[in-house]
Amino acid sequence: MNYEELINVRNEENNFAKENGIYTTEISEGYAKAEIELVDKHRNYIGSVHGGCIFTLADTVAGAAASSHGDYMTTITGSINYLSPALKTSKLIAEAREVKQGKKICVYDVEIMNDANEVLAKGSFSYFNLGKKLKKMM
Structure with missing residues (x-):
């Protein structure tokens, strides 16, 4: 798997993430890291x-972590616990770590941190393997 190419594809071809300012910075087997530089459109009326x-x-x-094994994936479920409000931060950093890689179902834990490296939220996400290889990155 060519992780640099996968990072480039995720940053250039994921239009929803791109529109929201999300940038993938690292991918390795079962792991990914991404960040977002915050602007006014990301904040609610109380500034969080x-x-x-x-x-x-x-x-x-x-x-991104789910795709690290070279397959197209789609989200099945996602849950998140917001632990602290994201106030007075200019950037959010997210890390995903694999919990389980099955033949069809993969599970990942996620931590979201502010620019002071304080954990603001934790989540759990499950993905379904679509059975199609990411041929460009193999």
Whole structure:
């Protein structure tokens, strides 16, 4: 698996993540890291980062980790626990780590941190393997 190429594809061809400012910075087997530079559109009316933005970042980074094995994946479930509000931060960093890689179902834990490396949210995401190889990166 060519992880550099996979990072490039995820950053250039994932239009939803791209539109939301999410940038994948690392991928290795069963692991991914991504970040988002925050701007006004990411914040709600009280100045905290919107929960939907945090969830989107979590799902995106977990999906990147799931794709690290060379297969197309799609989200089955996702849950998140918001531990602290994302106030007074200019960036969010997310890390996804594999819990289980099955033949069809894969599970990932995610942590979202602020720019001071404080954990703001933790999530769990499951993906379904679509049975199609990412041929460009093999």
